Amino acid sequence: MTQLTALARGVVLLRPRDGLVTARKRFFEAAARLDAALAGVRVLAAYVSPVARPGAARDRTLGEAIEQLAAEGVREIAVVPYLVEWEHPDAYDVPDLLWDLAEAHPEVRIRMASPLGLAEDLDGVTTARLEAAWSLPPVGPAQGAWVSGGAAGGGGTERHASVRQVAEIAGQTPITTATLKEGELPRLPAYARHLFVCFGRRCMEEGSPEAHHLLVDLLAERGLASGPGYVKVSRSKCLSPCQAAPVAVTYPDGTYYCRLTAETIPTFVDEVLVNGGTVPGKTFRPGD
Numbered sequence: 001m002t003q004l005t006a007l008a009r010g011v012v013l014l015r016p017r018d019g020l021v022t023a024r025k026r027f028f029e030a031a032a033r034l035d036a037a038l039a040g041v042r043v044l045a046a047y048v049s050p051v052a053r054p055g056a057a058r059d060r061t062l063g064e065a066i067e068q069l070a071a072e073g074v075r076e077i078a079v080v081p082y083l084v085e086w087e088h089p090d091a092y093d094v095p096d097l098l099w100d101l102a103e104a105h106p107e108v109r110i111r112m113a114s115p116l117g118l119a120e121d122l123d124g125v126t127t128a129r130l131e132a133a134w135s136l137p138p139v140g141p142a143q144g145a146w147v148s149g150g151a152a153g154g155g156g157t158e159r160h161a162s163v164r165q166v167a168e169i170a171g172q173t174p175i176t177t178a179t180l181k182e183g184e185l186p187r188l189p190a191y192a193r194h195l196f197v198c199f200g201r202r203c204m205e206e207g208s209p210e211a212h213h214l215l216v217d218l219l220a221e222r223g224l225a226s227g228p229g230y231v232k233v234s235r236s237k238c239l240s241p242c243q244a245a246p247v248a249v250t251y252p253d254g255t256y257y258c259r260l261t262a263e264t265i266p267t268f269v270d271e272v273l274v275n276g277g278t279v280p281g282k283t284f285r286p287g288d
Contacts, residue, residue, distance in 0.1 A: 010042040010074035012065045013082045016090045017049045022171060027082060042074055048090050049217055066101045070108050077110045084117035139166055191232040198247045200238030208246035210262040218269045231273055256284050
C-alpha cells in the first residue's frame, strides 16, 4: 500500500494473543477485509503479547502498529479491541501503553474503541448464531445418523466425525497445508524438550489452563519458542497424581512437576526450562 497523506486515518485491530493458528489466520483476514472496505483508511492487525512461532517472524505489536502508521503519515488512529471482553492484565496494561505511545508520538491523535461485548447490537449477532445452531446436528453418540457416512454406532469413527464437525463449527479445525506421500514420514522442528501440561479435570479445576496460557507467553519471552532451546508444549489428559494438581512432565528426562499454578510458572520456566535445574518441593519422578 502506498504511503498515506497527512491527516489520513488509521485503524489498529487489537487482540491479546493467538495461540491457535486458525484464529490468527481469521484475525489477519478480518483486518485485510476492513482495510479493503474502508476507503482512505489504513487498517493493521496487532497483538498486545504476540506468540512467537518456530520458523516464523513474530507478529506485530500494538506499539509497532502505531509506529508504522505514524511513519506512513497517519495522524488519526483508532484502536479497536477485536474481542468480546478484556482479560487480565490486558485491561490494565493497554490504557497505560496507549498513554506512553501518545507521548512518544505527539503528532498522532490516538483514540480507543469499546470491545465488542459492550455493543448492544451484539445481541443481533448472537440471535443469528442461535438460529443457525438450531438447524445444526446435536452432539453425542446417540446422534450417529447424521455423522458423515451415515453409520450410526460407528464407534471411534463416529466419534471422530462428530468431534471434527463440532470443531469445524467452532472454527477450531487445524489447517492442513500438505499431505504425505505414500511411505513418507512427517517432519517436526527439532526441539530440546517436550513439555506435557495436564488438562485432566482436577488439574483444570486447579488452574492448568491459566498456567498453560502464561507458560506459552513466557517461553516466547525467554526465546524458548523456537531455535535450539525450543520447548514444545502439548496439553494432555490425566497425568496423575491428581492430588498434586496442576501437574506437568518434561521429556526426554521424564521428570514430573506438581502444583504448577500461574503463580509458580515463572519460577518453573526460569529454574527448569531456562537454567536446567529443578524446583524444590515440586519435582519428582515415577517410583520416588
